Amino acid sequence: MQNVSLGAHYVVNLPEPDDFAFWRERARGLIQCDVPPDRVSWVEPGGTGDLFAAEGPSRGERRLPVSPEYAREVRASKRFLQLARKAALHSDPARFGLLYRMLWRLQSNPRAMEDKADADVRRIEELDKAVRRDAHKMHAFVRFRVVEAEGGAEHYVAWFEPDHHIVRAEAGFFMRRFANMNWSILTPRGCIHWDGETMRESGPARRGDAPGGDPVEELWRSYYASIFNPARLKVGAMLSEMPRKYWKNLPEAALIPDLIAGAQAREAQMVETGGKDMGDKPGTLDAVGEAIARCRACPIGELENRAVMGEGPRTAPLMIVGEQPGDQEDVKGRPFVGPAGQLLDEYLERAGIDRGEAYVTNAVKHFKYVPRGKRRLHQSPAAKEIDTCRWWLEAERDLVKPRVILALGASAARGLLGRTVSISKVRGEPMPLEGGAELWVTAHPSYLLRLDGDAREKQAALFAADLAAVKERLAELGA
Amino acid sequence: MAQQLSLRQKLEILADAAKYDASCASSGTAKKNSVGGKGVGSTEGMGICHAYAPDGRCISLLKILLTNHCIFDCHYCINRKSSNVARARFTPQEVADLTLSFYRRNYIEGLFLSSGIVKSANHTMDQLIEAARILREEHDFRGYIHLKTIPEADAELIHEAGLYADRVSINVELPTDSGLTRLAPDKNARQIEGAMDRTKSRILQAKDERKRFRHAPRFAPAGQSTQMIVGADGASDVDIMGRASALYGNFGLRRVYYSAFSPIPDASAVLPLKRPPLIREHRLYQSDWLMRFYGYAPGEVAQAAEADGNLPLDIDPKLAWALKFRERFPVDVNRASREELLRVPGLGTKAVAKILAARRHRTLRLDDLARLTQSIAKVRPFLVAADWRPTRLTDRADLRSLLAPRQEQLELF
Numbered sequence: 001m002q003n004v005s006l007g008a009h010y011v012v013n014l015p016e017p018d019d020f021a022f023w024r025e026r027a028r029g030l031i032q033c034d035v036p037p038d039r040v041s042w043v044e045p046g047g048t049g050d051l052f053a054a055e056g057p058s059r060g061e062r063r064l065p066v067s068p069e070y071a072r073e074v075r076a077s078k079r080f081l082q083l084a085r086k087a088a089l090h091s092d093p094a095r096f097g098l099l100y101r102m103l104w105r106l107q108s109n110p111r112a113m114e115d116k117a118d119a120d121v122r123r124i125e126e127l128d129k130a131v132r133r134d135a136h137k138m139h140a141f142v143r144f145r146v147v148e149a150e151g152g153a154e155h156y157v158a159w160f161e162p163d164h165h166i167v168r169a170e171a172g173f174f175m176r177r178f179a180n181m182n183w184s185i186l187t188p189r190g191c192i193h194w195d196g197e198t199m200r201e202s203g204p205a206r207r208g209d210a211p212g213g214d215p216v217e218e219l220w221r222s223y224y225a226s227i228f229n230p231a232r233l234k235v236g237a238m239l240s241e242m243p244r245k246y247w248k249n250l251p252e253a254a255l256i257p258d259l260i261a262g263a264q265a266r267e268a269q270m271v272e273t274g275g276k277d278m279g280d281k282p283g284t285l286d287a288v289g290e291a292i293a294r295c296r297a298c299p300i301g302e303l304e305n306r307a308v309m310g311e312g313p314r315t316a317p318l319m320i321v322g323e324q325p326g327d328q329e330d331v332k333g334r335p336f337v338g339p340a341g342q343l344l345d346e347y348l349e350r351a352g353i354d355r356g357e358a359y360v361t362n363a364v365k366h367f368k369y370v371p372r373g374k375r376r377l378h379q380s381p382a383a384k385e386i387d388t389c390r391w392w393l394e395a396e397r398d399l400v401k402p403r404v405i406l407a408l409g410a411s412a413a414r415g416l417l418g419r420t421v422s423i424s425k426v427r428g429e430p431m432p433l434e435g436g437a438e439l440w441v442t443a444h445p446s447y448l449l450r451l452d453g454d455a456r457e458k459q460a461a462l463f464a465a466d467l468a469a470v471k472e473r474l475a476e477l478g479a
Numbered sequence: 480m481a482q483q484l485s486l487r488q489k490l491e492i493l494a495d496a497a498k499y500d501a502s503c504a505s506s507g508t509a510k511k512n513s514v515g516g517k518g519v520g521s522t523e524g525m526g527i528c529h530a531y532a533p534d535g536r537c538i539s540l541l542k543i544l545l546t547n548h549c550i551f552d553c554h555y556c557i558n559r560k561s562s563n564v565a566r567a568r569f570t571p572q573e574v575a576d577l578t579l580s581f582y583r584r585n586y587i588e589g590l591f592l593s594s595g596i597v598k599s600a601n602h603t604m605d606q607l608i609e610a611a612r613i614l615r616e617e618h619d620f621r622g623y624i625h626l627k628t629i630p631e632a633d634a635e636l637i638h639e640a641g642l643y644a645d646r647v648s649i650n651v652e653l654p655t656d657s658g659l660t661r662l663a664p665d666k667n668a669r670q671i672e673g674a675m676d677r678t679k680s681r682i683l684q685a686k687d688e689r690k691r692f693r694h695a696p697r698f699a700p701a702g703q704s705t706q707m708i709v710g711a712d713g714a715s716d717v718d719i720m721g722r723a724s725a726l727y728g729n730f731g732l733r734r735v736y737y738s739a740f741s742p743i744p745d746a747s748a749v750l751p752l753k754r755p756p757l758i759r760e761h762r763l764y765q766s767d768w769l770m771r772f773y774g775y776a777p778g779e780v781a782q783a784a785e786a787d788g789n790l791p792l793d794i795d796p797k798l799a800w801a802l803k804f805r806e807r808f809p810v811d812v813n814r815a816s817r818e819e820l821l822r823v824p825g826l827g828t829k830a831v832a833k834i835l836a837a838r839r840h841r842t843l844r845l846d847d848l849a850r851l852t853q854s855i856a857k858v859r860p861f862l863v864a865a866d867w868r869p870t871r872l873t874d875r876a877d878l879r880s881l882l883a884p885r886q887e888q889l890e891l892f
């Protein structure tokens with residue numbers, strides 16, 4: 001048994017900066033010889049160690065004491081081992097000394113690792129965290145580029161610059177993921193190569209050793225630029241996860257400055273082409289009237305015409321919705337005053353519904369037509385125009401709050417439902433609407449005007465029956 | 480038909496159309512790797528974000544649509560029938576090839592494939608499945624696959640999707656039925672829930688079978704998720720949280736994603752046209768965390784909301800809750816239970832774990848706390864420490880068991 005002289009100083013030279021097993025072996029021996037932490041210097045290849053190590057007359061293993069034959073067991077907690085393995089990969093030259101000090105302390109205080117407020121414990125945790133982050137960034141930011149090897153086999157080569165000694169430790173991750181590819185990861189701290197069967201290591205590489213591009217990168221950059229939503233710009237969040245120091249090795253990162261610079265314009269364009277900002281919903285029917293007079297949200301508003309507002313009591317239990325104003329409505333500025341309106345009045349009267357007690361309006365507020373000489377020929381509004389004008393119809397609905405809504409024709413039904421329905425399928429049955437009102441759908445009276453003979457009679461009967469059903473329903477509701 | 484689009488043009492259109500979907504996670508699936516196989520791919524539990532976009536969102540999957548043609552006309556959706564956007568369509572083979580070329584270069588963790596509805600729901604679902612099948616069967620791809628299923632498709636097809644995918648999702652789209660009726664008139668809330676319910680049963684059944692037969696096929700091992708759009712309709716935060724907690728409860732969802740409604744080109748006028756409510760989205764995610772990791776009941780998170788049913792935007796929901804229930808504070812860091820500490824604004828789950836561990840060794844003082852938490856200023860008003868007492872100390876004498884240190888058995892070094 002060799003006596004350890006107090007005051008002696010030991011230097012341990014590690015063969016590799018990431019050789020945890022070697023450190024562990026030596027650390028165990030030193031503890032068994034009772035060498036206190038301040039008497040050991042740990043020197044990694046290329047490192048100078050601390051003052052003592054530099055001064056030492058002879059460097060190296062020769063000076064290490066030999067463990068006594070019946071040496072005591074050295075113990076450490078699972079947690080320590082877990083952290084130490086990772087912390088040993090950190091590039092901090094003081095890491096092995098720190099780990100030894102902690103191992104030393106664990107011998108007299110087995111629970112020392114549990115004290116999270118302890119400075120050594122905290123430092124080891126910091127090292128572990130930094131190494132794990134570095135490994136995580138390596139998993140994420142390695143970008144392979146293809147080179148053709150002889151025989152046409154593809155070889156995937158990446159360049160990466162880790163902060164810590166993680167390359168060897170992370171080889172397994174890439175092997176498990178790309179088991180059936182030939183690949184190399186080149187780094188300034190050493191390289192790893194996999195040929196589908198064996199792992200090989202080689203010394204440090206330079207950036208120029210790695211290929212400069214890959215034909216797929218252009219596609220990848222297109223993807224990167226397109227998946228970004230300019231309306232959600234959050235540069236800080238991106239930078240905290242993908243710090244600038246990694247950018248130079250990420251082919252897509254070159255796009256970032258332009259994407260950020262252009263985001264506002266793209267967002268503005270999204271809003272612009274996103275339809276028209278209709279402003280807030282007006283709070284009174286008069287305000288709706290003023291707003292539609294100014295509205296140019298769809299192309300119909302650009303024609304020479306005037307907006308036609310609905311009319312009727314502000315608290316009408318029944319709301320009747322037509323398609324759009326016609327030529328005469330446009331001239332007079334009132335809904336349902338042309339031929340179709342007169343026909344509607346007749347049928348309403350026969351059904352016993354007082355038009356004066358209903359709120360009568362249209363799904364589209366402006367008259368859509370094509371000029372034919374002096375005449376203006378009615379044109380049906382497109383689905384998109386109805387959907388746009390729905391904003392105003394909903395504003396009227398919100399204010400009048402009718403119990404029952406009668407939609408005349410498919411356009412009116414779309415204005416209320418947001419989808420196109422077939423009249424023959426939905427007529428005669430009420431449909432619940434958001435907010436509690438119920439919707440009845442029937443044909444538009446102008447449809448009757450276009451029919452003759454039997455067909456007209458048949459449709460007229462259906463129309464009358466629909467109105468009668470609405471009348472009955474209103475009575476039921478006590479409205 | 481217009482001239483042929485290049486693969487790159489299609490990718491631009493179909494990635495652009497996918498950017499409104501919030502889900503991106505590639506975590507929590509069964510572990511697999513390509514050792515012993517013929518293809519590439521691995522999943523090791525934690526998903527990896529391979530890049531971040533300037534919107535701060537992680538890019539871990541190739542997130543694209545198979546096509547943005549759609550027979551539906553949902554107002555909030557850029558792909559709706561009546562929208563004027565450029566349309567494109569990938570073949571399943573193209574999707575598989577793109578996924579592989581990106582994966583082999585380590586750009587992505589896998590594929591997240593969704594689609595507009597073309598021809599019919601079943602036809603669309605068939606195509607989605609075909610892309611996944613090519614990847615799994617022809618290329619032995621072992622990376623992550625997330626398929627968005629079409630609720631209107633046959634149950635058998637959704638089942639098939641789950642056999643190839645790590646995760647399946649079915650979007651509920653809007654938090655309330657009335658919002659759905661108004662903005663997605665072609666969709667049906669009951670149908671969506673029916674599909675979720677069937678998926679849930681399949682997942683449970685497959686898990687059960689795997690317990691008994693090691694080689695029973697996996698079915699969506701990363702579970703199912705959904706997305707709700709926030710700010711397109713009038714639903715309040717309380718409505719949204721209520722819906723989310725019902726979804727977690729009823730359908731065993733892994734995640735509910737919230738997507739702040741952002742202006743879409745060629746949108747319908749029934750939608751609000753403004754910047755997406757990102758802070759609101761953030762507050763909803765925070766409330767989600769409180770329910771999933773901090774032991775808050777859904778009703779409790781709702782108590783943090785203001786009279787209009789919305790969470791305050793200027794403070795986080797945990798602080799909002801604490802300010803409403805001031806009588807529950809301060810709590811004593813040296814004696815309080817885990818549950819109580821978790822309620823302290825500014826203390827995360829990790830800080831609480833550290834406090835619990837550290838206090839077995841010492842009585843914590845304010846400067847100890849400063850080392851264990853992110854910001855001492857934020858937590859100080861809610862805590863009592865050995866040398867700190869903002870107001871009266873709440874008396875708790877029954878915490879011995881919590882304070883008693885657990886002895887850890889040391890192992891041979």
Ligand code: SF4
Nearest residue numbers: 295298301365366389
């Ligand atoms: S028809 Fe309607 S949406 Fe179009 S301009 Fe007139 S009011 Fe506006």
